[in-house]
Amino acid sequence: MPKPGLFREFLRYTALNVLGMLALSCYILADTCFIAQKLGPDGLTSLNLAIPVFNVISGTALMLAMGGGARFMLRKSTGDTQQGDAVFTHTILLAALFSGLLMLTGAFLSAPLTRLLGADADTYAMTHTYLRTLLLCAPLFLYNSVLQSFVRNDGAPQLAMGAMIAGSLSNIVLDLLFLYVFRMGMFGAVLATCIAPGISLTVLLPYFLRGKNSFSPVHVRVPDMQALHIMAVGASSLISEVASGAVIVTFNLLMLHFAGNTGVAAYGIIANLSLVVIAVFSGIAQGTQPLLSRSFGQGQMQDTVRLRRYMAVSILLVFALLELLLFPCAGAVAGAFNREGDPALQGLAVQGLHLYFLGAGFAGLNIAGAVQLAAAEQPGKSTLISGLRGFVLMLPLSFCMAMLWQVPGLWLSFPVTEALTLCIWQMLTRLPKKSGQIL
Numbered sequence: 001m002p003k004p005g006l007f008r009e010f011l012r013y014t015a016l017n018v019l020g021m022l023a024l025s026c027y028i029l030a031d032t033c034f035i036a037q038k039l040g041p042d043g044l045t046s047l048n049l050a051i052p053v054f055n056v057i058s059g060t061a062l063m064l065a066m067g068g069g070a071r072f073m074l075r076k077s078t079g080d081t082q083q084g085d086a087v088f089t090h091t092i093l094l095a096a097l098f099s100g101l102l103m104l105t106g107a108f109l110s111a112p113l114t115r116l117l118g119a120d121a122d123t124y125a126m127t128h129t130y131l132r133t134l135l136l137c138a139p140l141f142l143y144n145s146v147l148q149s150f151v152r153n154d155g156a157p158q159l160a161m162g163a164m165i166a167g168s169l170s171n172i173v174l175d176l177l178f179l180y181v182f183r184m185g186m187f188g189a190v191l192a193t194c195i196a197p198g199i200s201l202t203v204l205l206p207y208f209l210r211g212k213n214s215f216s217p218v219h220v221r222v223p224d225m226q227a228l229h230i231m232a233v234g235a236s237s238l239i240s241e242v243a244s245g246a247v248i249v250t251f252n253l254l255m256l257h258f259a260g261n262t263g264v265a266a267y268g269i270i271a272n273l274s275l276v277v278i279a280v281f282s283g284i285a286q287g288t289q290p291l292l293s294r295s296f297g298q299g300q301m302q303d304t305v306r307l308r309r310y311m312a313v314s315i316l317l318v319f320a321l322l323e324l325l326l327f328p329c330a331g332a333v334a335g336a337f338n339r340e341g342d343p344a345l346q347g348l349a350v351q352g353l354h355l356y357f358l359g360a361g362f363a364g365l366n367i368a369g370a371v372q373l374a375a376a377e378q379p380g381k382s383t384l385i386s387g388l389r390g391f392v393l394m395l396p397l398s399f400c401m402a403m404l405w406q407v408p409g410l411w412l413s414f415p416v417t418e419a420l421t422l423c424i425w426q427m428l429t430r431l432p433k434k435s436g437q438i439l
Contacts, residue, residue: 006291006303006306007306009291010310014288014310014311015287016160016161016287017152017160017283018280018287019161020160020161020162020163020164020168020283021164021279021282021286022279022283023164025280027167027172027193028275028279029272029273030172030175031171031172031175031192032047032268032269032337034176034179035186036269036337036338036339037339038179038180039126039185039186041340044269044337045122045261045264045265045268046123046126046127047126047130047189047272048252048268048271049119049127049252050131051245051248052248052249053117055241055244055245056241056242057134057135057141057142058241059237059238059239059241059242059244060102061142061144061145062240063231063234063235064091064142064145065146065148065234065237066233066234066236066289066374067091067230067232067234067374068087068088068091068094068150069150069153069290070289070374071230071233072091072153072215073290073297074294074297074377075297076297077293077297078297078298082218084215085216086218086226087226087230088216089219090220090226090227090230091150092217094231095142095143095146099139099143102138103135106134107135107136110128110135117249118253118256122261125186129186129190130186130190133187133190133191134193140194140198143201144163144198145197147201147204148160148163148164150213151204151207151213152286154214155214159204160204166199167196167203168196170199171192171193171196174192174195175189177192178191179192229377232379235382235386236373236379236382236386237374239387240386240390242390243386243387243394244390246391247398248267248271250398254399254402255407258407258410262344262348266345266348266349267352269334269349270349270352270353270356273357277360277363278367280318281318281364282367284311284314284315285311285367285368285371285372288375292304292372292375293375293376295307296375296377308372311372312368315361315368316365318364319360319361319364326353327354330350330353330354331350333349334346334350337349348407352411355408355411355412355415356414358412359418359419362415362418362421362422363389363418365422366389366421366425369382370385370386373385381428385421388421388425389421393417394414394417397413397416397417398413400413
């Protein structure tokens with residue numbers, strides 16, 4: 001029997017999460033715009049070169065948040081609070097482990113990493129400053145993402161949204177303060193980015209101090225298979241983010257070859273706007289995850305089918321709105337990031353906005369598919385989707401299409417990859433299913 005009020009619940013969870021992700025998107029855009037306006041094309045190029053490091057940090061955080069949150073909700077939906085507490089504890093311990101590894105990378109390997117990402121004499125200093133600071137502050141990003149996920153799965157999506165908005169707005173304010181008032185350059189920009197998750201954590205803290213949480217740390221055995229299960233369920237999120245970083249590195253190198261630093265700056269605009277669009281799609285998918293995990297845990301397959309339909313329709317509506325806004329306004333959007341009015345940068349960015357974002361709708365549906373599978377603890381298929389749209393298809397297609405059609409081919413490799421991925425995983429859903437599988 002379908003659960004009454006499921007659509008209202010879907011709207012509540014996804015609307016709150018999308019609002020939080022939109023706030024996150026606003027700070028990403030503001031951060032990019034402030035750096036472009038204050039530090040010029042070299043600053044924008046440096047930011048884009050450092051984005052893969054942010055992808056790794058974000059991917060690790062999402063892996064733990066999605067894996068831990070999905071397993072916690074599945075245990076909670078069956079009334080197994082003891083196992084739910086064990087999942088939370090293992091997730092916290094994993095966050096500590098990965099935080100330590102990322103901080104060590106920042107402390108000892110940031111210089112060679114900067115060179116590996118393609119920074120030259122003009123961009124080395126700013127790129128190194130950005131990624132070193134980001135890595136040293138990794139614990140803030142990891143714990144913020146994990147706690148937001150557990151709070152959302154604990155039935156408080158409004159608090160998770162409030163934490164996201166508070167962090168995002170504080171980032172914008174601190175960007176203005178550090179870049180324009182104190183003139184701290186790239187260090188000021190990355191410092192604002194790193195303080196933001198700390199602000200989010202302070203918003204979440206009263207939830208625990210007042211004892212509203214239904215989960216708490218318990219004594220667990222280390223090592224334990226629970227930790228591996230958490231990472232397996234969330235692996236698709238990590239692969240997706242790491243693949244995004246690899247794609248950015250590949251695009252940067254190809255852009256350097258075909259269009260020089262101007263091409264990298266143009267791709268910087270596209271990449272950061274893409275983060276905003278993907279954030280909205282991720283907000284819809286991640287907001288639905290607690291409901292999917294609960295429905296699957298309770299065996300409510302009708303609710304699972306309805307939730308999948310709600311997600312798909314929402315994503316397609318957002319994509320339609322994006323295209324209606326983006327095509328007539330591409331010149332104005334590119335101009336907002338083109339402080340010096342460089343015609344070459346303007347032309348490349350407008351072309352990218354028109355071609356690259358044709359794949360946004362396909363990408364949103366693929367993200368939703370991966371989250372659906374992770375919510376039902378089917379990490380193999382979820383990881384396959386993320387791998388296809390990242391390493392398996394995107395990297396070879398970007399090389400081949402760029403060699404055939406240069407920059408336009410590079411832009412089009414994204415929609416082609418996402419469309420092919422969607423076709424492949426839709427074919428997989430039509431294979432014979434085992435009892436209890438949602439896809």
